[in-house]
Amino acid sequence: MIVPAEDMLKLKGLKFPGGSMKIEHWENWLLTDCTGSAQLPSNIVHPIALFHIPIQGVGTSIAELFALGQVEGAGSVGLEGYDWEYFSLLHEDVEYCFEGEVIEVERVQTKSGGVFDRFVFSIELSTVRGDPVAKVTNSWRFWRMK
């Protein structure tokens, strides 16, 4: 049975708890290594950290987002796209603040008869003084029928 559309549409506007966190050296080191890059100088955080750090920093997790989307198992989730803005460099062991929300949910029927829910969330990062650091907007697909 397909998850009712209204169950998903009501997620629009859902605010994440928010919070603050630091990006630790070991985590940035391993992350950078996974990309195949040499370590960046001056404890700069690899730009790809803007995927998982905002999700964790805002007080949720990929698992919780999957639970919100009521998806489980291989093939149930797909990526649509990212829009990441960098206002300043991120560094290891610096405290950053996070706030964000679900900004769009839409049920989509594909031409081939598939059905998915587009799930878009946005998270802003700032310094503890309130200066903007980055903003991410991520669009996922929660597949209901392929």
Add this chain to the structure above:
Amino acid sequence: MSDIIDYLDYEIPSLIVERVDPNKMKTMAAILRDPYPVHWDKDANATLGLEGRVINQGPLNLSYIANMLIAWQGPSCIKRLQARFLKPVLDGDTVIAAGKIIEIIDHEKARVRARVWLSRDNEIVLEGEAEIQLSA
């Protein structure tokens, strides 16, 4: 280049990932706390017709674009990344990150926009745009 306008239509030096490594995906899954099995459990992908292969994480695909830009203009050059994911990248794939400058955004600040893409066997699997701060 003597003038920023000379960068228009410039092709950014590409970056080749010879073999997408499934062990990197496992480490990445742990870092991300990502429970989605398609990145680390080949058996889970049997129903997807992937013949015992695993799917690279989207952020890792995008990281190859980021690494290409960093290799060209340094670690502080990326001001915006926009990406659309078109096809999955699998372990063992060879992918090429590439880009081309399509717009001078700000002459004074030396900021440009590039079309960027990741391809496999001449098929684009990820495409998007990047705003780049050119180094002095």
